[in-house]
Amino acid sequence: MKVMLINNNHFITGGADSVYLNTGKLLEKYGNTVIYYSRNDKKNIASEYNIFFPEKIDYRNLSFIKKVKNIKSFIYNKEAKENLLNLIDLYKPDVAHIHNYLGGLSNSILEALREKNVAIVLTIHDYRLICPAYNFIDKNNDICEKCKDGRFIRCAIKKCSSEKKITYSLMLSLDAYYRKYFQNIMKYINHYIFVSKFSYKKHVEFNNSYSQNSTQLYNFYPEEIQKNNIKGKYYLYFGRLSREKGIITLLNVFKDLNLELIIAGYGPLENIVKEYSDKSRKIKYIGGKNYTELKELIKNCYFVIIPSEWYENNPMAIIETFSLGKPVIGSNIGGIPELLKDGGGFLFEPKNKKSLIGILEKINKLTEEEYFQICKKAYNFAKVNFSEKQHYLRLIEIYNKANNDQNILKLR
Helix, strand or coil: CEEEEECCCCCCCCHHHHHHHHHHHHHHHCCCEEEEECCECCCCCCCCCHHHCCECCCHHHCCHHHHHHCHHHHHCCHHHHHHHHHHHHHHCCCEEEECCCCCCCCCHHHHHHHHCCCEEEEEECCCCCCCCCCCCECCCCCECCHHHHCCCHHHHHCCCCCCCCHHHHHHHHHHHHHHHHCCCHHHCCCEEEECCHHHHHHHHHHCHHHHCCEEECCCCCCCCCCCCCCCCCCEEEECCCCHHHCHHHHHHHHCCCCCCEEEECCCCCHHHHHHHHHHCCCEEECCCCCHHHHHHHHHCCCEEEECCCCCCCCCHHHHHHHHCCCCEEEECCCCCHHHHCCCCEEEECCCCHHHHHHHHHHHCCCCHHHHHHHHHHHHHHHHHHCCHHHHHHHHHHHHHHHHHHHHHHHHC
């Protein structure tokens, strides 16, 4: 099968990018032809298709005047559409699998794919289709669903973008209005993939049409899933250092405890993390680490902590941790609880120091036998839900269904 994979980035900045690139490797492993479509960036992984990639515009960091001038391309990137039409003509894919595209490749690519009668599968990694700011977080870092009524201008008024600036927030609002009034996405997508049950339910809550032609499929682990017989001594947080990830709550808990915490990652709160690390012998900040280094950190830890305060969808941090046979302490929010339901870890209430401390006290009383039983449950959940072969079989099933549906539409 010839599969076109589409994503705003052809390098890794987050979980969606990892899934996009790992999906390409997975498809090629089983003999499929993969055609990539993304944006040009100096950080890109080398690709034979990059001559078709439109130039990346970093909309977030443009000046006010340049943001205003580039609003049209943010919403509808003509270059991205034209280049994609040329790529389709040359390689004639059977199906296009889109990951992240809004605010980069933009809404225009859906029209290119539909004009060429290419079946479209969309993996929904965040909440951008129902929340202009993508994460249901307002400027005060509180959960917000006020745009549920379709009045997306609130995003601009409340400065809901991650930068908390009105211009970029306005661009997000206008992008959402474009889809509301000029591009009904339901007419373009043949099949949706939701990477968590929570995300599926939340999208259907906003628009029941998402319940049609959709599948819930967790992200996968691109290597062999492993058992683990190491009982480490330290707790581990790895990932983005930002407020919605719960890093402040985590720091405020561990600064008063005689427990070792290692933090790996980069982000806007890096200086704050360094300050806590400098003041505490038990909090150790080690900066960003490559995948090989992270694997060793995970394998040798006691528990990984995911203290998120937003609607996490299907965090790769849990997938990676479980697949290396280690347990997780996670916030009771978004798509996290459904991953811990079989006993591969513990839940605490988000933003609640007392709740997290209570879990830590409970965990520190575990016997070795009890601990390894939890590790086994994490491993078993990963084997059932994150296997790359099972993921591949489900993907091909979805691609074939989308292709068949598109062929039926052609005959009408």
